[in-house]
Amino acid sequence: MSDAPPDVVALAEQRAAARTAKDFGASDRLRDEIAAAGWVVRDEAAGYALAPRPPYAVLPSVADLPDRRAEPDGRRCTVALLVEGWPEDVRTCVEALMRHAPPDVVVVLLENGGTAAGAVVHELAQAHPGRIEELHVERAAGWSAARQALLDADAARVHVLMDPSTVLEGDALTPVLQCLDDPAVAAAGWRGVRVQDGWRDFAEAGAGEVEALLGYLFAVRRSAARQVPVPAKARFYRNADMEWSFLLRDAGVGRLVVPEGELPLRQDRHRGYHETAPEVRDRESKKTYDRFLQRFRGREDLRLPAP
Secondary structure, X not given: OOOOOHHHHHHHHHHHHHHHOOOHHHHHHHHHHHHHOOEEEEEEOOEEEEEEOOOOXXXXXXXXXXXXXXXXXXXXXXXXXXXXXXXXXXXXXXXXXXXXXXXXXXXXXEEEOOOOOHHHXXXXXXXXXXXXXXXEEOOOOOHHHHHHHHHHOOOEEEEEEEOOOEEEOOOOHHHHHHHOOOOOEEEEEOOEEEEEOOOOEEXXXXXXXXXEEOOOEEEEEHHXXXXXXXXXXXXXXXXXXXXXXXXXXXXXXXXXXXXXXXXXXXXXXXXXHHOXXXXXXXXXXXXXXXXXXXXXXXXXXXXXXXX
């Protein structure tokens, strides 16, 4: 912040006072003045921070992403990644996608809040025009809001939720997408699970139809996702993919499947889990699973026959 010129610091101080007074109109106006001066102001627990404005557009929030729900399918497949830091992980994941994904697959990177990965997201998009699209938002959103905004902004026939910890070592997408050639299939992915132990736990499932898919690589037909939004109260990813899976199946939009054979990909360190404070991840994961149990526990009609 000390590198910012005095006039910009003065604007930031005025904005901080406006926010304290809950004058959000003035706060937004001052933020725009700061941006026009070539700087970005970010709110922090201790106040605010100023940084030079990056060479790419930064939207205020995911609510400002485009809404393409009314548009017809415009391409075959989008792979959407939430970027929340760890630039080298993002680079590894995306470069593997560029090597191994079919050439008609477009990758969309959403930098969810100001992170250390913004420059890498921009660099990758500049290096692969037409293959990589970049989105940046100032205020980070929870899992559900960010994922739903990405779905609403996508006009591809198939939308793939993928985590930056998932790294392709070959064309793992084609077998998944081929599953969705079957109109009876709503979603397909790398790893599936089934509930067990009185609905209190879940276990890995093999290939074929599964009770739920995990979000490391989760491809969903756009028409199904439009009927069944992601669970709106899920702030953290863990168990939210399972909740969404059962919502899709309960709505009758189609089966969830895992393709036959070993897919050529690996999972590196899952930052979303390991780098989140244990008290936060445990609290939010429990909320989602408790909600899942309240809605679906005892719904044996949604269970698959024992293998």
